[in-house]
Amino acid sequence: MAFTFQINDDVNWNHDEKLLKKAEENLPEIIETTVVPVAIADVVADQKGANGYVAKISDKNITKLADYTLGRDESIVLDLGDHYVGHFTLAINSVGSPMDAPLYLQLKFAEVPAEIAAKSSDYDGWLSKSWIQEEYIHLDVLPATLSLPRRYSCRYIELKVIDTSPKWKASFSQPVFTAESSVSMNQLAPYEIDDPELKDIYNVSVKTLLDCMQTVFEDGPKRDRRLWIGDLRLQALANYATFGDLALTKRCLYLFGGMTTEEGKVPANVFTAPELIPDDTFLFEYSIFFAAILADYYYETKDLEVLKDLYPMAKKQMDLAMKLVDDEGRLNLLEEWPAFIDWSNEFEKDTAGQGTMIYALRRFIIIAKVMEETAIETYERVLADMIHFSREVLFDTKEQQFIVEKNHEINVASQVWMVLAEVFDQEKNSEIMTTTVATQFPITGIATPYMYHHVVEALFLAGLKEEAIILMKNYWGKMIDLGADTFWEAFKPEEPDFSPYGSPIMSSYCHAWSCTPAYLIKKYL
């Protein structure tokens, strides 16, 4: 998640200290793993790689790193062999005459080779330049051990000497990357997949999830580095299917449940430093997905304590959302509480939004029944109204597709969310998705694995298993073909060089909402 921009500076927040205390009690220990670079790499332009670059193993031998002394404008790229999240240390010495000037060093941390090739100064987008993973460091005295205080998300590390002096050069040794996650690959039960493509997709999904599991489920360890509801829902599902770290999910649920607006709305995301802070951003389906995440969690754990603690907030989201549903069963979205659905604003989102509400309401009703909700009929009636309206008004029987009421637009997202919402039975859903595949595939104009995930799940749910597998291979598999060690925040198969921010140095190449193939494969195959 990242691409949304709201400022709501007049919001008053409730902090429920009892719930937030439970969030803190479930703060995980971070597991550290020592990683040393496996090679020195040369980054070269090549359309076979992400954003037009690949890393080749250099003629230089990583075991002789200290011998490759570097002077002004000379650089070397270390390859960790895989994508990791953590801290970097390096020993540095001077070679030659006594060190008669400071060492001025630039370090660049890159998830993909294209980031090494990109010039930071060329980036001028609206997302903050502060996300670019580079540091400029002066060292007045050598030898020294450089221990960078910040966390990075990377596979490649460029060491570039801006200057030494003409009398000496810099020598680097003992590069160590301490990888961090709240889970370990050792927690993963063996899982056999015969199809080699799906096996690769599964493995990369799991690595993506692991790197995003820190003290919260982060959206991207390189950029945003924080807990969004949209990512959390998918990460939690993938986590149940793999690492099964229930404490982290519980912690994240409590973080959202513990910080709500005066009217009870959960924020789209929260910050955890310097203290627990809710963001002033609100997205319609993210709010109601709080109920879905709680229902999923209860389904996995049967943990009544968590359910009881957080049910009131889940109910509140549904109640707030239901105020937007009119007597006909039509969801009327508000400008200040928009549905996200996908980054793209090229299609109308009302029908997809209606689908997300039905989807969430179904899950809420399950936990409402567990909680012996007295007003259960209200929710069931709204659900019935919304389904009725969707079938009668939003479904075009001639086209066998859902439309957007105001302009009769037919788009992929509407079909997908109405299928996921199970507005019709599986047979009808199968017809809808078959029509969608026939008329709208190959998909264009959708940039996020988040939306692609929902397309694939809708295909599975509608029984179009083969089409679902093909789409997974064409989408996530294509990222692997381009060198992905972890799956990306954004990818358009029809435009492989697409970067939503105009430069690969701003893109996140390890992004939580792309980790779902592990869940999809385990659930549907």
Add this chain to the structure above:
Amino acid sequence: MAFTFQINDDVNWNHDEKLLKKAEENLPEIIETTVVPVAIADVVADQKGANGYVAKISDKNITKLADYTLGRDESIVLDLGDHYVGHFTLAINSVGSPMDAPLYLQLKFAEVPAEIAAKSSDYDGWLSKSWIQEEYIHLDVLPATLSLPRRYSCRYIELKVIDTSPKWKASFSQPVFTAESSVSMNQLAPYEIDDPELKDIYNVSVKTLLDCMQTVFEDGPKRDRRLWIGDLRLQALANYATFGDLALTKRCLYLFGGMTTEEGKVPANVFTAPELIPDDTFLFEYSIFFAAILADYYYETKDLEVLKDLYPMAKKQMDLAMKLVDDEGRLNLLEEWPAFIDWSNEFEKDTAGQGTMIYALRRFIIIAKVMEETAIETYERVLADMIHFSREVLFDTKEQQFIVEKNHEINVASQVWMVLAEVFDQEKNSEIMTTTVATQFPITGIATPYMYHHVVEALFLAGLKEEAIILMKNYWGKMIDLGADTFWEAFKPEEPDFSPYGSPIMSSYCHAWSCTPAYLIKKYL
């Protein structure tokens, strides 16, 4: 000192631990003084200022600093009110929506306003870019107190926000500069000077010296930051006349005496971190000036212990130098042991070099007598030979000027050093300097206060007091007119924008060898 470049990687060094222990015993306590900015400044192009820029007091009020929140590409310049050397801390907060990206901040420390205006990326000279006093800092979490670990030499501090995010801005408060020196202005005895120009020159000299007095006499606290013999000699003289911190001079003498080559030569400069390291640079008159500095120290202190400890090294320098003096009394300089005299290589230095040797030999003989040197006649004979050769061969009686033997060149440096060496009596010296003033003033082509110091002292010594005062005012006074808070490493009155490195960001505007007017005024006025 700075502008010399030698690599001698085959030198073997003796470390005399007994002497180096005495150097460490005289390591001074650094005195810290808290300085807060007095204003916010606007840097504007104006030929009235150093290198074409001045700082004007901004409309913004320093007491409201925290109110001036800064977003992408916005900056503010703090003015400390005077030049200082030390460490900087700053409180930083975010204002607006929750901090959804790191803060990326650039800090630039400038001795003169022109450094703020200069772009670092435009500098491409041979001196290391690592000297540019700027830092790029990421802060992941605000509020924070930024305590920069490095030491800076500056009056102006630019805070430039490279980026926040569109949702919040950075706010700065509590800027504190902790100024450092081994001496304090409180140690300075009151000293009345009626002439306001000379008073200003005296005060700026003293400030220059104070800022260069750290754990050694540094050449420049911004750039080089280390102990050179050439600067030490002048700093010690200015120090005797002002702060009178004898321990630091003693320490520096022991540092040079404790680290000599196998043949006994002292290096031109030494490093003190990460350990005591002699540089592999050798300059002829710097070596023999070790004897002059020791003689000056003994003259000031009558400290026989230091004299006895270091006399052998002083003698060694003279012995090595005397090997270059032929039977006629002619100094024959070697390429690997060049005379410095001045940065300029536009004039021949042999005659000036001959002068430095006579100057040093005279001072050595004084301490040799104290030490009851048995070979005293040898030194006295060489001195006589060199004086004889200088008078008979190097002096052009028609021109009343010293020439360079090989090409009959007449230059300022030759006259100055022969006068300082007292090759003739004062009457004759007066004639020589009068001729020099008449034929070669205003001086052109000399860039260093180091050489200008020797010109002024030669004028005083020759009895040309008025000319000496005029030259002091035209040289050091002109720097003050251009806004100098401390005196500079390099200055050509005939070319005020001259920068020896092509950019003001590389120049040192507080440089030890320019601090001598305090000594000259006290000694000769």
